[in-house]
Amino acid sequence: MSFNIALSGLNAAQKDLDVTSNNIANVNTTGFKESRAEFVDVYAASLLSSGKTKVGDGVLTADVAQQFSQGSIQFTNNALDLAITGNGFFATVPELGSLETSYTRAGQFKLNQDNFIVNSQGGHLLGFPVNPDGTSASVSLSTAEPIRIPTSSGAPQQSSEVDIRMNLPAGDAYISGAPGNFDQTDPLTFNHSTSVTVFDSLGDSHIMTYYFVKDDPSTNPNEWNVFAAIDGTMVDLVADPGLNNPIGGNASGPLSARPLPSPPYAAADRGVVGGKLQFDSSGDFINQIPSLANGGFITNPFGAGILSNGADPTQTVKIDFNLDVLAPNPNEPTQFASNFEVTSLQQDGLAVGRLTGIDIGTDGLVRATYSNGTSEPLSRIAMVNFANEQGLTQVGNTGWKESITSGEALAGEGGSGTFGTINSSALEQSNVNLTTELIDLISAQRNFQANSRALEVDNQLNQTILQIR
Template identity: 35%
Template sequence: MSFYTSLTGLQGATKDLAVISNNVANVGSTGFKKSRIEFGDIISTAPTLSPTQLIGSGTAVKNVRQQFSQGATQQSANGLDMAITGEGFFVVKPSLTSSQVSFTRNGSFTVNADRYVVDSTGANLQIYPVDGSGTVVATGIDSARNLQLPLTSGSPKGTEAVTLALNLPAADDVLPSRPIYDANNPYVFDRFDNKTYNQSSTTTIYDSLGSPVTMTNYYVKTQATPTPQWTVHTFVGDTEIMPTGQTDPLVLNFDTSGSLTSPTTAITYEQFTPSSAGPQIISQDFGNDTTQRAGVFQILSGSQDGYPVGQLEGVTVDAKGVVSASFTNGTTQALGKVMMAAFSNPSGLKQTGNAHWTVTGLSGNPRLGEAGAGDFGSIQAGALERANVDLTEELVDLIVAQRNFQANAKAIETANTLSQTIINIR
């Protein structure tokens, strides 16, 4: 009987060595969770047997239980790498059309040839759809979609507002103020003749198709006293545009100290067609910082609110899992929010390899949610969760398992010696 009792000890020690060896072998596996073997003693009994006469029959493996403690976080240079601080899991699908999902703590994500974000096995990261502010608009597994990075920012925006602040030199000469196309007058403004204007500035604006168009302002000093005045001829491409309801160009009026007195608000111009795009209306605001003072002509600031189609420049993930793309035109776009899952009994999940798990009856169904809520945890971008294996602890356990194996082998050797002694009795 002792042979079989010690045999269960050998088998248990062998399995213990296998579990520890697997932990040690995966010390460098991202998102790996170590396992712990649990034993139970075997008792053979009968209703008539006295409890004081029971002798154990060995040991048996009851569970190989996974340990889902937090692993150490390691910084990464890849912005799509993600580490979960908490109990949540990433949700991934093995293919674009698959209805099957699996769960992982391995946040090593990259972009494939079709611009889908995938993990190291090629499984697609699942996200919730969001609105422009990053708020989730639909939840549940049926609302999940594969995260794909766009190449462009979508629709361009035609310029609607231009803002300028500049200093016009007080020492500039006054040029005759005449109707623009008065052939009977020797002075006629001509944008191709720099003697007919004092200064000029250019601003790149955009039509509704995102094509750049040059807007040029020509500044003509028309009065010095009692208060300075400057006429501003505004051209978009080769077309001069006028303020709404006017037939003459915009006039800037200054006080004796050189501060702008009018216009003090944005001036809207008549509708124009800058290119093959549709009609467009813009406003121009010289603000309160435009002056006419001593010194050189200087553009103090300038901006416009249009932009072309932008090319993808970068991707970021915040602590709540919102994935945002930035583009070369200065715009950003929320692409989605990383879907998270949590389980009542994560130890009941079935391992499928590569730090992936699937649902079983022991784990229960997943609870789906978002990072930063409940026990789902938060996301740290540009980082990876290392295996939660303590190498020192595993090596000590390895020694203990080895000693257990040796002790059981010794018990079998002793039982064999006793049997041989009995056999040799004559």
């Protein structure tokens, strides 16, 4: 019997050595969780035996339990390196369409040849589908799909509105003959100009220039004429697309204003329809002609003769001056006794964009950014937790699978409920404490030596018995 007890002690000490050696070997393995050998004594007694004199039958390895304590975080320069702070696992599948889900804390991800996010073993990282505003469409693991980074460029968007704020100098001199002699090629025929880049439906850029001409103060005080050009070609400013009339007519017409001199606003040997900005004596913007219900001027469709690349020829651009008829507004133009100053000039068009980067938030939202300044939510990294982490089945490569004792996988978003947060450009290191493991190694070695000695003593006793004559 004593042989068996000593032998069980040797086996237990060997198991302890194996576990400790495995921990030490994986001290630099990303996402590795240390194990602990847990032992129980063996005690068996028959119904009629004396329990008071029963010694025991040795030791038995009850479990090699994983310890899921948090590992330290190491920061990197790769946005696809991911670390979980708190509870949870990443979910991966070995290939597209597979339902064989594995779970890991190792976040060393990269892109494969098809632009899917995968780990070193080729496992595809799963994510929840998201809405255009970035909210999750579903947080069920059954709807999670491998995350793919798009290879296409960001789509262009044609400009439909330009928001402009500026100050027109009240002390500017009137240019004799203005606005009838306006010519965009002659700086002596206008007071000021400014430009903004706008985009057509194909994402091609065009320069839109605005010209401001002070009206005759003797007849129209505190009034300025406005003209617009696209790539040097003048375009008409109208109240509604399709209207191509010079400013004139009766007060009830959509282009109501005073009659123009003859010839009308000359530019490139043709009449040009302009607009008018009116201010009161305190410099407040009070009216614009032609009037537009929601403020601003609209360029007549400028595609014909300007766009030659196949873009939408019916494109118009609204020039919004943010008219507020109730009171002065900081978003409106002003006419003060100071220099010409443009304080805001923004448009809503976009050029064609190329993928410039991937941003991953602490909640797992994966967002693609493009060179045209736009960003697009792609997916939300699926987080998974279990009622009993130590019940997970180890499958190698720092991965685990669901088992009966672990309970079912519970999916959710990073940072919600009991789920931890996700750190991009970071990796979770092994939670192995090397100093502790070396001490445990010495302890296991001593235990092995002690049990070897017990086995040796048992052998000597047997030899003595066998030599009795």
